[in-house]
Amino acid sequence: MTELFLPALRACASRLSAAGLALACALTAAAPARAQQAFDFYDLSQRAKSMAGESYKAPASTLPKELRDLKFAEYQQIQMRREKYYWAGSKTPFQLVFNHQGMYFDLPVKVNVVDAEGVHPVKYDPADFDFGGRKLDPKLLQDLGFAGFRLLYALNDGGKRDDELASFLGASYFRMVGKGQVYGASARGLAIDTAVPSGEEFPRFVEYWIQRPSSADKHIVVFALLDSRRVTGAYRFTITPGEDTTVQVRSRIFLREPVAKLGLAPMTSMFLYGTNQPPTGPVNFRPELHDSDGLSFHAGNGEWLWRPLNNPKRLATSSFSIENPRGFGLMQRGREFERYEDIDDRYELRPSLWIEPEGDWGKGRVELVEIPTADETNDNIVAMWVPETPPKPGEAFDVNYAMRWTRGDAKLIGPGLARIEQTRRYAGETKGADMIRRPDGSTAFLIDFSAPADAAAPARKKAASKQPDPVSLSFSTNGNADVLENSLRRNPATGGWRVTLRIKVKDPTRAVEMRAALVSGQTPLSETWSYQVPANETAE
Incomplete structure (x- = not known):
């Protein structure tokens, strides 16, 4: 029982009967538990359902030209001041750090923190950021808001909670790493009409609720509200860092309008060239250059399949029709440094991203989209699950799965099978x-x-x-x-x-x-x- 409730308990004890005291004690002891449930997945899914019945309101950017025209290296110079990290003075094992708007990250997201006392919106203050020596008119920064956030944790040896664990930045993109890994493939909340002639729609996580972990917690929970012209959604991510970082994903999707292609558990990566597709231009000192080198999936009938990736001259789409997939992912199998020879970008340390569906997903297909790219700065690979029968507008569609960010993907293959x-x-x-x-x-x-x-x-x-x-x-x-x-x-x-x-x-x-x-x-x-x-x- 916390000290917050002790004065009230002593006051009521002086004037209640024994029976009344027992009831009051029970109610008071339950108060912290109720406060912990100040926000949950049910609340979020009800909000997503309500929004799905309303007209979509497209967001408008107020980002000034001085920040919009930044190059990527310039944008990276804008960092939150260390002393302003949200949990800098607390004993929680995680740190919460915000990303400033800039470049093409030009739309604000709302961020809330949930603790035993309730839900607390996080207020944006430009004074919390170092703009890399750039002098900006304070009026231009007023009420801009955050572009996203990062989670830090003592992931590697040393015990300091300043290793970057996760990043939620841009549309519904997010990515994670485990111990000894560097960022590679990215995940998305949802994909709509990817590689469809009418054009792709990019849903956004427009608001987040982050549960503040206790000092003993080894995981952190993030809720996210998805919104776009034709879809809304509620997401809960339970993130557990470690040798492999795992994420339990619970999601509920509502369509406003029908979509041609609904991509579930989508992920993106980069493949420029490799041993199965040597470079055709000037020879680079790096023998291979990719975040992922193949698509792997475990079909409902038990078959394991490996599809090496291509960087095609024209957009290419491959579909693998299966029922009740057991798992799929974009993998980085080449783990030897000699495959890449890159001491800066360390491609051999990029994680494989593996999805394990919860329950039966029914009939559908694992779809692989390969997009031409001339350089390594573009994610040109997309993999996702496309259900044979998408939900109807207005009906709830639950999609739950586990994610594994790993360098130990050899252990995922069925025992006894050659790889x-x-x-x-x-x-x-x-x-x-x-x-x-x-x-x-x-x-x-x-x-x-x-x-x-x-x-x-x-x-x-x-x-x-x-x-x-x-x-x-x-x-x-x-x-x-x-x-x-x-x-x-x-x-x-x-x-x-x-x-x-x-x-x-x-x-x-x-x-x-x-x-x-x-x-x-x-x-x-x-x-x-x-x-x-x-x-x-x-x-x-």
């Missing part, structure tokens, strides 16, 4: 009788699989038993390529298996789709490699 370690694409060639390799006009691929655990023991006994290897290759195409080579052999350097493919595209205006997997009879021994050679471009 695809790399995909290499190059100009096909043949070796002549003179032992010289000569290009033959084909497109070639090397796919390295790790060793299937189930097949390892029989394979070791192969020489003694003189039985054939229990591993074979299942391979197929969509018919738009002549297959010149399709071979499987052991990789003595890794203990795994190597697939060599050579193909010639029949109709370059159509994409080539290929699938390959290790099997023993009809039993899968690996995840399935799924690859697309986009239309209207060569893969050499």
